[in-house]
Amino acid sequence: MYDLSLAETIVAVSTPPGCGGIGVVRLSGPAALKIARTLFRPKKDRRGGEPGRAVLGEVVDPADRRPFDEGFLLHFRAPRSFTGEDVAELHLHGSPVILEEVVRLAVRRGARPALPGEFTLRAFLNGRIDFLQAEAVDDLVRSASLARAKSAFRTVNGALSRKAAAVRREIIGWVAQLEADIEFPEEGRPAAKKHYIDKIDKIYLEVDRLVRSYEMGQALGRGVTIALVGRVNSGKSTLFNGLLEEPRAIVTPFPGTTRDFLRETVRINDASFLLVDMAGLGRAGSPIEREGIRRGKKIAAEADGLLLLLDGSRRLSASDAALIESYRSRKIILVLNKTDLPEKTTPAEVTRRFPDLPVAAVSALRGDGLDVLRKMMYDVFFPLIPGRDIIVLRERDKLLLEEIAARLLRAKEMIASNQPIELAAEEAREIVTLTGRLTGEIRPDDILDDVFSRFCIGK
Numbered sequence: 241m242y243d244l245s246l247a248e249t250i251v252a253v254s255t256p257p258g259c260g261g262i263g264v265v266r267l268s269g270p271a272a273l274k275i276a277r278t279l280f281r282p283k284k285d286r287r288g289g290e291p292g293r294a295v296l297g298e299v300v301d302p303a304d305r306r307p308f309d310e311g312f313l314l315h316f317r318a319p320r321s322f323t324g325e326d327v328a329e330l331h332l333h334g335s336p337v338i339l340e341e342v343v344r345l346a347v348r349r350g351a352r353p354a355l356p357g358e359f360t361l362r363a364f365l366n367g368r369i370d371f372l373q374a375e376a377v378d379d380l381v382r383s384a385s386l387a388r389a390k391s392a393f394r395t396v397n398g399a400l401s402r403k404a405a406a407v408r409r410e411i412i413g414w415v416a417q418l419e420a421d422i423e424f425p426e427e428g429r430p431a432a433k434k435h436y437i438d439k440i441d442k443i444y445l446e447v448d449r450l451v452r453s454y455e456m457g458q459a460l461g462r463g464v465t466i467a468l469v470g471r472v473n474s475g476k477s478t479l480f481n482g483l484l485e486e487p488r489a490i491v492t493p494f495p496g497t498t499r500d501f502l503r504e505t506v507r508i509n510d511a512s513f514l515l516v517d518m519a520g521l522g523r524a525g526s527p528i529e530r531e532g533i534r535r536g537k538k539i540a541a542e543a544d545g546l547l548l549l550l551d552g553s554r555r556l557s558a559s560d561a562a563l564i565e566s567y568r569s570r571k572i573i574l575v576l577n578k579t580d581l582p583e584k585t586t587p588a589e590v591t592r593r594f595p596d597l598p599v600a601a602v603s604a605l606r607g608d609g610l611d612v613l614r615k616m617m618y619d620v621f622f623p624l625i626p627g628r629d630i631i632v633l634r635e636r637d638k639l640l641l642e643e644i645a646a647r648l649l650r651a652k653e654m655i656a657s658n659q660p661i662e663l664a665a666e667e668a669r670e671i672v673t674l675t676g677r678l679t680g681e682i683r684p685d686d687i688l689d690d691v692f693s694r695f696c697i698g699k
């Protein structure tokens with residue numbers, strides 16, 4: 241869909257649609273400045289100023305030379321601009337009709353309306369930024385949380401690109417050694433084997449850290465979803481209210497009170513958690529309850545983590561145990577509730593039966609133990625990773641990194657099991673290609689559409 245020749249000059253309104261204090265029309269390409277100057281009459285400086293310096297003036301229709309708005313013309317010369325081309329920006333009043341008129345006039349003068357993300361695409365094609373940076377530009381613009389916007393900004397600035405390039409260099413170095421080894425196979429094989437394995441382990445750790453950072457980026461963006469599960473009357477709605485610190489959900493002594501589900505956000509430290517209260521999982525009394533349970537199971541299946549409630553004033557039942565077993569492989573905290581009542585199930589007993597699962601003892605009704613539970617939720621559910629300043633934000637990148645990680649393990653396996661070194665070298669060359677696709681050094685053209693078409697127009 242994109243024209244990659246860069247011969248044309250593109251134009252678009254770069255500020256959001258609608259009225260605003262200021263609106264910007266941006267042009268990029270060989271004729272950008274020439275076209276902008278036909279639409280703009282400077283108040284003083286006839287030529288339209290130096291690069292990077294705004295000049296005050298009026299926009300005029302070249303047909304009748306009549307001004308219809310005033311504002312600033314700002315321009316940059318290739319290659320020292322965002323796109324790497326000549327760029328002109330007209331900063332005018334933020335009126336959609338005026339901005340659209342300026343675009344129409346620019347098109348009359350030979351510019352072409354820009355496609356979504358085309359300015360950023362040009363920055364990429366002109367070598368100003370790589371793929372990872374280009375994607376992060378879009379992420380920065382769309383970030384719903386400041387934390388995510390800040391991490392996107394670091395990626396725009398090249399933090400992730402430098403990391404990816406470093407990993408790529410390491411892999412290329414390693415491939416070169418492997419290939420040399422194919423040529424001189426007799427020399428020091430056993431030593432080489434250990435050396436390769438250490439090397440792969442080191443690269444793998446870096447790649448794996450990046451893969452895991454994706455999860456954290458997602459969590460920063462949209463919050464971590466936590467479903468409250470447990471049998472009826474275990475105190476889910478009471479705990480939901482307790483964590484929210486307001487009586488949001490209806491609580492009654494009658495089993496099956498909650499049928500629909502409720503979602504609310506709570507913040508713990510810098511993380512936001514989306515709590516979901518829902519019907520108790522167990523035997524359903526009515527069709528409404530049955531539907532509630534069906535939906536509850538789906539929510540639990542899709543949640544990032546689970547708080548599984550147990551009623552400590554009752555003996556741990558077979559159905560509690562079955563419920564725990566069914567969610568055992570998930571991120572889960574067992575919450576032993578109702579510690580204010582005479583104890584029939586102790587935390588020690590729960591831990592003895594499920595030694596690998598974290599247990600929190602609380603009284604949701606009184607609020608006892610909730611602070612400890614909050615801390616535990618943060619530690620267990622928030623995907624904290626070391627070196628949290630470099631975060632992979634895009635699924636495309638995460639998938640590539642996952643494939644790189646899997647192939648690294650495969651190459652290691654081949655070397656460890658003394659398979660012909662040519663096989664590992666083959667795998668390694670594939671890994672090099674994949675790392676090139678990450679930054680866009682190696683790119684199938686269809687990927688351009690995939691990356692840039694999701695952008696806004698004017699970006």
Ligand SMILES: Nc1nc2c(ncn2[C@@H]2O[C@H](COP(=O)(O)OP(=O)(O)O)[C@@H](O)[C@H]2O)c(=O)[nH]1
Pocket residue numbers: 470471472473474475476477478479490491492493494495496497498520577578579580581602603604605606
């Ligand atoms: N004593 C005591 N009662 C509780 C506690 N948590 C919940 N309950 C009571 O247990 C009953 C069921 O609570 P609810 O939150 O509706 O349970 P849900 O069905 O799991 O949502 C209500 O009568 C609550 O007041 C607790 O920590 N201590």
Ligand SMILES: [Mg+2]
Pocket residue numbers: 476477478490497498518519520
């Ligand atoms: Mg309830």
